[in-house]
Amino acid sequence: MKSNPKKKDKPVIAANLGSVHMDISGNREVIFEGCKAVVEYSDTSIKLNTGKYLVCFAGRNLCIKCMTDCDLVVNGFITEIKYIM
Numbered sequence: 001m002k003s004n005p006k007k008k009d010k011p012v013i014a015a016n017l018g019s020v021h022m023d024i025s026g027n028r029e030v031i032f033e034g035c036k037a038v039v040e041y042s043d044t045s046i047k048l049n050t051g052k053y054l055v056c057f058a059g060r061n062l063c064i065k066c067m068t069d070c071d072l073v074v075n076g077f078i079t080e081i082k083y084i085m
Contacts, residue, residue: 019034019050019051020032020033020034020035020050020055021033021034022055024078024081027059027077027078027079028075028076028077028078029065029073029074029075030057030073030074030078030081031071031073032048032055032071032072032073032074033070033071034050034070034071035048035049035050035067035070035071035072036048036049036050036051036070037049038064038067038072039054040056041064042062043060043061043062043063043076044058044059044060044062045057045058045062046062046064046074048072052085053083053084053085054083054084055081055082055083055084056080056081056082056083056084057074057078057080057081058078058079058080058081058082059076059077059078059079059080060076060077060079061076061077062074062075062076062077062078063075063076
């Protein structure tokens, strides 16, 4: 089976920050593990409490695609990720 040279796989970046883990797929999706609470939620900003610090996502058309007790998926056009101690 030949692979399609025009189809590109999305780069995935994994960040492990203690009890928090993020898998970042391009600038469109983040799988976030280790969330204690959602502090702020709008279509331009999502702030998550991890217990030790806040993780802030900024962008356009942001939404929480799915959420469990400590994991969630952020979708949209992500322009910035900040850590606030």
